[in-house]
Amino acid sequence: MxxxxxxxxxxxxxxxxxxxxxxxxxxxxxxxxxxxxxxxxxxxxxxxxxxxxxxxxxxxxxxxxxxxxxxxxxxxxxxxxxxxxxxxxxxxxxxxxxxxxxxxxxxxxxxxxxxxxxxxxxxxxxxxxxxxxxxxxxxxxxxxxxxxxxxxxxxxxxxxxxxxxxxxxxxxxxxxxxxxxxxxxxxxxxxxxxxxxxxxxxxxxxxxxxxxxxxxxxxxxxxxxxxxxxxxxxxxxxxxxxxxxxxxxALFPARLERRARIADYYTARFAELADAGVLPPPAGRDGRCYYVYCLLCERRDELKDWLAERGIGSHVYYPRPLPRQAAFVAHARQGARWPVAEHAAARILALPIYPHLTDAEVERIADAVCAFARSTASNALAEPEGVPS
Ligand SMILES: Cc1ncc(COP(=O)(O)O)c(C=O)c1O
CATH class of the missing domain: 3.40.640.10 (Type I PLP-dependent aspartate aminotransferase-like (Major domain))
Structure with missing residues (x-):
């Protein structure tokens, strides 16, 4: 099947x-x-x-x-x-x-x-x-x-x-x-x-x-x-x-809890992938709402394709910083730079996290991300360049 x-x-x-x-x-x-x-x-x-x-x-x-x-x-x-x-x-x-x-x-x-x-x-x-x-x-x-x-x-x-x-x-x-x-x-x-x-x-x-x-x-x-x-x-x-x-x-807290549990599981599974260029969000529940689960991946587009080949959808929130969007570029300060936003835009990827995913499906998604990380040569996450101290 x-x-x-x-x-x-x-x-x-x-x-x-x-x-x-x-x-x-x-x-x-x-x-x-x-x-x-x-x-x-x-x-x-x-x-x-x-x-x-x-x-x-x-x-x-x-x-x-x-x-x-x-x-x-x-x-x-x-x-x-x-x-x-x-x-x-x-x-x-x-x-x-x-x-x-x-x-x-x-x-x-x-x-x-x-x-x-x-x-x-x-x-x-x-x-x-x-x-x-x-x-x-x-x-x-x-x-x-x-x-x-x-x-x-x-x-x-x-x-x-x-x-x-x-x-x-x-x-x-x-x-x-x-x-x-x-x-x-x-x-x-x-x-x-x-x-x-x-x-x-x-x-x-x-x-x-x-x-x-x-x-x-x-x-x-x-x-x-x-x-x-x-x-x-x-x-x-x-x-x-x-x-x-x-x-x-009345049903909202249970759905939020399910989202948080899925996120806890992903984060625990991905904790060891940093050397392979995959960084999950910080662990924890305080100040967190698992609307979408976004990780950073050095080879983001390859991971997206890898997941798609395995029947798993993912999404890029957001492909470029706001001041680099055509709609807003003219309103951005001349000469300003946003190196961390650029870094994220090139690496961010959101995984499915809706509450009615089954445990087996969540495991399948995590397995696919881990298999991707293992399949590639070690490629640690780059640091953003030109960040003011
Ligand atoms: C952070 C943030 N602010 C505002 C909005 C706008 O909400 P809406 O789509 O209901 O207009 C969205 C959603 O699209 C959002 O993600």
């Missing part, structure tokens, strides 16, 4: 909850009030998250990207302001800053964790810096204690991009609650993903929550229809998804 294909993006993520989803579509779709956005289910979903995070407010909106825009706009970040963002990460980190008229300033990352390096952030703070926007990425939370400290010392607004890190906890404090505002994304592959688009803003500042709530629905106050207090956006939340996510929240 040939082993089944293990795609990187699982095709059956919502299979176990399909009956509930179909029931909700019918109930809400045929409900007497015909309310499909921003109704009682959205309000209850927001309340549930607010209480579980002990936040001042949680505002559901159209996506994680939109959540970042709403926060930046709500904080009054705009033309003439600079926002420090990681040089390695997803496009919304830079695009949302540019979208509100401000300038992203790209800070290099730490070699092993691949999240933004607080020392690099601090070097970039200047008179125009208005906010810091660190992101948790792959399985790592950013160093929030250090970043919160530097934001406080320099009087900067702190926005925590926790789009991928819902459920992670660092030193007892949940992801999303470290900054003045945090965001989560529910796009399907995220740790609390759903079959559609959506996100939330989590905030400790009630006034910012009010501003975001107004901005998400064209500047209306939620009481008087078609009365617009300010220019806003269409970034509303879907009632069916809100009801579905409430149902699924």
């Amino acid at each position: 040939t082993a089944r294909e293990l795609p990187f993006f699982a095709r059956d993520l919502f299979e176990a909850d399909k009956a509930v989803l179909l029931r909700l579509i019918k109930e809400i779709g045929t409900g007497a009030d015909q309310r499909f956005i921003l109704g009682e289910h959205t309000a209850a979903f927001e309340r549930m998250l607010r209480e579980s995070l002990d936040a001042a407010d949680v505002v559901a909106c159209g996506s994680g990207t939109s959540a970042l825009t709403l926060v930046l706009h709500g904080m009054g970040v705009g033309a003439g302001d600079e926002v420090i963002v990681p040089a390695f990460g997803c496009a919304p980190l830079a695009a949302t800053v540019l979208g509100v008229g401000a300038t992203p300033v790209f800070a290099d990352i730490s070699r092993h964790t691949m999240v933004v390096d607080p020392a690099r952030i601090e070097e970039l703070i200047g008179p125009r810096t208005k906010a810091v926007l660190p992101a948790h990425l792959f399985s790592m939370m950013a160093d929030m204690p250090a970043i919160a400290d530097l934001a406080a010392r320099h009087g900067l607004r702190l926005v925590e991009d926790s789009a991928v890190a819902q459920g992670a906890v660092l030193r007892g404090r949940p992801a999303g609650t470290w900054g003045e505002a945090g965001v989560f994304s529910f796009v399907q592959v995220k740790s609390f993903g759903m079959p559609g688009e959506g996100g939330v803003v989590v905030t400790a500042n009630p006034a910012l929550g009010d501003a975001v709530r107004m901005l998400r629905n064209h500047g209306q106050d939620g009481v008087h229809r078609f009365v617009h207090h300010r220019i806003g956006y269409n970034s509303r939340f879907d009632e069916i998804q809100a009801a579905f996510q409430q149902y699924r929240y």
